[in-house]
Amino acid sequence: MNPQNRQLQEIVARAEGEIGQAANLHDLQLVKSRWLGKKSELQGLMKLLGGLPKEERPAFGQRVNQAKSQVGACVRLREETLKEADYLRTLEERRLDITMPGRRRQAGALHPITLATRFIEDVCISMGFEVAEGPDIEDEYHNFDALNTPDDHPARDLSDTFYIEDDVLLRTQTSTVQIRVMETHKPPIRIIAPGRCYRNDNDASHSPVFSQLEALVVDKGVTFADFRDTVDIFTKRVFGEQIESRFRPHFFPFTEPSAELDILCSACKGSGCNVCKGSGWLELGGAGMVDPNVFRACGIDPEVYSGYAFGFGIERVAMLLLGIPDMRMLFENDVRMLRQFRSYKGVHQGSGASS
Ligand code: PHE
Secondary structure: OOHHHHHHHHHHHHHHHHHHHOOOHHHHHHHHHHHHOOOOHHHHHHHHHHHOOHHHHHHHHHHHHHHHHHHHHHHHHHHHHHHHHHHHHHHHHOOOOOOOOOOOOOOOOOOHHHHHHHHHHHHHHHOOOEEOOOOOEEEHHHHOHHHOOOOOOHHHOOOOOOEEEOOEEEOOOOOHHHHHHHHHOOOOEEEEEEEEEEOOOOEOOEOOEEEEEEEEEEEEOOOHHHHHHHHHHHHHHHHOOOOOEEEEEEEEOOEEEEEEEEEEOOOOOOOOOOOOOOOOEEEEEEEEEEOHHHHHHOOOOOOOEEEEEEEEEHHHHHHHHHOOOOOOHHHHOOHHHHOOOOOOOOOOOOOOOOO
16 A cells, blocks of 8 residues: 555544544534644645646545545534434433323412402392492592582592592592492482592501492482391391391481491301400491482482482401401412402301301
């Protein structure tokens, strides 16, 4: 074998050795350019071609090219081997272990306030009420003026009411919906209006955002006795048959006479406990016969029609029905608390406030 052939063989052998050692595709790329690139030994041999006798040139050139394609073939082979190994490794890494326990998706649940609202709605619908709605952002007319509230009434104060602009405010009560319904509907009217209300209050038993439910009945010949009876049936259906209700004289600008509506403490059934602070009764909300001035503001003749209204906070009801001790728990949205309440059907027979 002539010395050039031996040199070529030796180069190919070294190249193949290094190619075989390349541990990954990146290394292989470097090895490839070292042995086949412009500055490689094989390329250097090509430059010797000119110095050879004419008759030897073609054969030598051919042999160098053979050597190059041998090295090239070796690179491709290695490349395939490395790619295959990569692929197998990826398969192994991403292997799905079907014996592992699955991750359970948590089902969502309705918020206790929504549960309570729907429950009360169901009770009222069963008593012939329809559900009405009004806007959260109101004007002074619907929140105060039409509700017969004097200009200097403290509730209008900046410290009690969130004003957005002069005449634009966040409603402080759902009584606004009384006006909106009476403006647009002729009696007989029998509606409830659940919704958010806003007041500049924030402590253990008051949140600046809270929910109320308003009820309004207007018709010919509606009496205080109808009122009293309806409220009693309502409270019993919501809180349970044993839960009596009572009216205490009070004042609201938009009702006359007005009353505060109390229910027998649903925790102790009247014997006195820490929920009712020993009195046996819980204050639920406000109530009264619609003031004639309110009828007049809505174009309803108080000589022909009479009616009653009541309203209360839904958070309070949710707390009593579901046995939630602190109002702030309703707004913290701690799922450990929320997931305990998934249904409202028959809540007063179930987990009630007896704890
Ligand atoms: N709107 C009153 C309040 O927020 C409650 C009420 C409603 C009183 C209906 C009388 C009639 O305190």
